Amino acid sequence: MKDDRYVISAEWIFLDGEFRKGMALLVNGDRIDGVLERDDALFLGKYLPFTEYSGEFMLLPAFIDAHSHxxxxxxxxxxxxxxxxxxxxxxxxxxxxxxxxxxxxxxxxxxxxxxxxxxxxxxxxxxxxxxxxxxxxxxxxxxxxxxxxxxxxxxxxxxxxxxxxxxxxxxxxxxxxxxxxxxxxxxxxxxxxxxxxxxxxxx
Missing domain, CATH: 3.10.310.70 (Diaminopimelate Epimerase; Chain A, domain 1)
Structure with missing residues (x-):
C-alpha cells in the first residue's frame, strides 16, 4: 500500500494563534495528520520524505475564500x-x-x-x-x-x-x-x- 505521508519543516509555524519555532507538519496526501516537535520530525524524516525550509521561511494555515459575490x-x-x-x-x-x-x-x-x-x-x-x-x-x-x-x-x-x-x-x-x-x-x-x-x- 502506497504511503502518501511526508514531513514539512520550517523555521516558524503559525499554530493556535501564535508563532512557534522548530516545529514541523506530518502531511498525508492533502491533509495534515499532525504537528511534530523537531526531534520527532527528524526521526520520521529517516523513513518518510522530508522537506525543510530553512532561514526565515514560515508555514501559515491556508483558508478558503469563496469570494463569490x-x-x-x-x-x-x-x-x-x-x-x-x-x-x-x-x-x-x-x-x-x-x-x-x-x-x-x-x-x-x-x-x-x-x-x-x-x-x-x-x-x-x-x-x-x-x-x-x-x-x-x-x-x-x-x-x-x-x-x-x-x-x-x-x-x-x-x-x-x-x-x-x-x-x-x-x-x-x-x-x-x-x-x-x-x-x-x-x-x-x-x-x-x-x-x-x-x-x-x-x-
Whole structure:
C-alpha cells in the first residue's frame, strides 16, 4: 500500500494563534495528520520524505475564500452580457437593437472587455449617444471597476459625484462597484438573480 505521508519543516509555524519555532507538519496526501516537535520530525524524516525550509521561511494555515459575490453575480446574470464580442462596432449594434426593443428606466450591460476588440479602445460617451440618444445606458467592464455611460445615463448620477467623467462617460472604482446601491434592483430581480446564481454555483 502506497504511503502518501511526508514531513514539512520550517523555521516558524503559525499554530493556535501564535508563532512557534522548530516545529514541523506530518502531511498525508492533502491533509495534515499532525504537528511534530523537531526531534520527532527528524526521526520520521529517516523513513518518510522530508522537506525543510530553512532561514526565515514560515508555514501559515491556508483558508478558503469563496469570494463569490452571489448577490451581485446573480443580478448581473440577468442583465444583457457583452462577453465574447470581438469589436466595439458589434457591441454598439447590439446595444442599439436591445434598447430599441425593450422599455426600461435604465439599461445596464455587463462584462465588456475592450482588450479583445478590433478597435482596442474603451467605449466613449459619444459613441453610446449615437446608438441610444434618448435612453439611459451604462456598460460595465468585466472587472467591475470600470463603466461607461451615455449622456442620458450620466444624467441619473448625483451632481458632482467623484469617479464620473461627464466628458468621456467613464466611471471608475466606487461608482461602478456600487451601481446596485445607486440603482437598486427591485425585489423580483433580486430573487430571480439569487436563485439563478445559486443554481449556477451548485451546477
Amino acid at each position: 452571489l448577490y451581485a453575480y446573480g443580478i448581473d446574470r440577468n442583465r444583457p452580457s457583452l462577453e465574447g464580442f470581438s469589436s466595439l462596432k458589434d457591441v454598439l449594434e447590439f446595444v442599439k437593437h436591445f434598447v430599441s426593443e425593450r422599455e426600461r428606466n435604465l439599461y445596464i450591460f455587463v462584462d465588456f472587455d475592450q482588450s479583445g476588440w478590433k478597435e482596442g479602445h474603451m467605449p466613449r460617451r459619444e459613441e453610446l449617444d449615437l446608438v441610444a440618444p434618448d435612453r439611459p445606458v451604462i456598460l460595465m467592464r468585466v472587472c467591475g471597476h470600470v463603466a461607461v455611460g451615455n449622456r442620458k445615463g450620466l444624467e441619473l448620477w448625483p451632481e458632482g459625484i467623484d469617479g464620473v467623467d461627464l466628458e468621456t462617460g467613464l466611471m471608475v472604482e466606487d461608482v461602478p462597484l456600487n451601481l446596485n446601491r445607486y440603482f437598486p434592483p427591485d425585489d423580483g430581480e433580486i430573487e430571480e438573480g439569487i436563485l439563478r446564481g445559486q443554481k449556477e454555483y451548485m451546477g
